[in-house]
Amino acid sequence: MTLVLNHLTEGPATAPPLLLGPSLGTSYALWDQVAPELSIGHRVIRWDLPGHGGSPAELIGPGATVGDLAGLVLALADSLGVERFAYAGVSLGGAVGLHLAVHHPERVSSLAVICSSAHFNGAKAWEERAATVRAEGLAKLADGADGRWFTPGFTVPRLVRDHRDADPGAYAACCDALAAFDLRDRLGGIGVPTLLIAGREDPATPPAHLREIADAVPGSTLTELPGASHLAPAERPEAVLTALRAHFDGGARRGMAVRREVLGDAHVDRAQGRQTPFTARFQDFISRYAWGEIWTDETLSRRERSMITMTALVAHGHYEELAMHVRAARRNGLTPDEIGAVLLQTAVYCGVPAANSAFAAAQRVLAEEDGATG
Template structure:
């Protein structure tokens, strides 16, 4: 028996993890136009609800709660070795994110809730939908799929793959997810959310109108609300560029931008090695380095990267940090410095920081440059 949610992982295994949750009736294909771009700076893991896409229907039972779905997400994260992760979810997937932020704040680094709510209009409509699907089975789902475009998209827009996912979902699992929506209400717990939170509303969303996202934004300390014109309930499918812009600004911030710069300067191989050695004990320090050193200092355009490399080589040589110096000699070459320019920097260091320091620095630089030349050859 399969005990894990079906999922798709994209991006470097050492990049900061980002989990993406779907809406009721859809699969992880909801994120097709967004996830590949997010995976440039993140290890993106998108997952299917029970009975949807490739997830087994028996992962959920009648009377299910959003907490049950959140536990399945945590089990998936555990299986992938993800101790802490950023999370974004649409509708029911967004409710899962709110539950995680309230009940498992130690696991959630940052949260984005799209086209969702802290409550979904009371239990009765969802109980009635669940009863209808249980009574009619696949026929009931087909009827609901027939009206999906009106509930999900602005007039004239559709994504056939997602409508097909709705029609092909398992009726029992779909009904159990309706049970979860019927029982969900976190309005009295929103003030306890302390993770950075973004709310994204589709201005033309009839299912979770902007007022419901505003209610969350007003209750969660420091939360940000973005309203997307021309978007209905499944904004990542209908307005992927706008959603991508909002999510990048929220999730990348200093750490995400810093990680990208860190990779550009030091190279993927070095960063992947550093990330693979990361432990819960060192995770906050690594985040600090990415956010502050690389996300704020190295991205400051006052100095060019060439100039920053020169300063860095001088400082490392002066303090005798020769292992770091070797790494930054390679980075200096990547930033456009020639071997002669690196030598001139070390001569300058000899004058103002001492000959012994420069002597050891020349030895380190000579070894690295020789390795670089051999590799190029």
């Protein structure tokens, strides 16, 4: 039986796959506050490094490279029937993502590199750490994990415990991989959409490391998170989630564009301006599903969708929404006479009182438009 990396899969099996890579010393629990939300629209697959979490230590040995780890990730994807995937990784997990984008671009659809680097300050410090861990184990190193990983006063006990429980030999082999890693001369060849996320308080891979990648990768984007150290998905999960959604969720981007085209910038700007943490997921839902999937389906024209939408709104008595979609219908090419014909049809199938209220709402909108035109 072939050994593969331990992993956790979340989300619909038919959704676009998204692989999440961990930092050295952590398990896939690093993504606990982010992965469940990402799995709403993706098939999320988060994995453990060899000797970390539930992954077998024998998957890696002395002198390992980031390329070896990338090979294990590809073997995992193959075992799950995943040919092409989006990828996000933290620190060493981010280095794996860079390697994949450089050496296996046909497998990676888009990339996010979080609190990572195209090099990790040379080989010496990592060679020394590997030797220390092989000789003394991980207990002493784990005692200082909070200072390397988080801003003062913050901790995630589960991740510190994972660090302490990791296999020393596999951990040291991962240090070997970091010691040998340097992709700076290959960054210009990365052609997939790339997002860089830096923690402003990160002592291990400060923002300058991410900026170096952003400057070299064509068309890439850099986001710096205040109040975040090295393990940003654990310390600032909401900010990381927002950035990853915006980067990976093409449906949301398409949906927002269509939403603006149909409803107008003024309306969408007002809706966005009223958004709160409580309503953010609902606004995202509207953009991704209503506007990003339904309204972008070319089976029906936008004119036809406007007529159907107005009818449904009359049927359910949503006259404030109806007014908004009367304006949208005008943008979609319907004349006032055609809008009137739709509302007259609702008088037969939805009832005269409903149509009466609908005509009143539509008349106000059309009068406002006529006044603005005049």
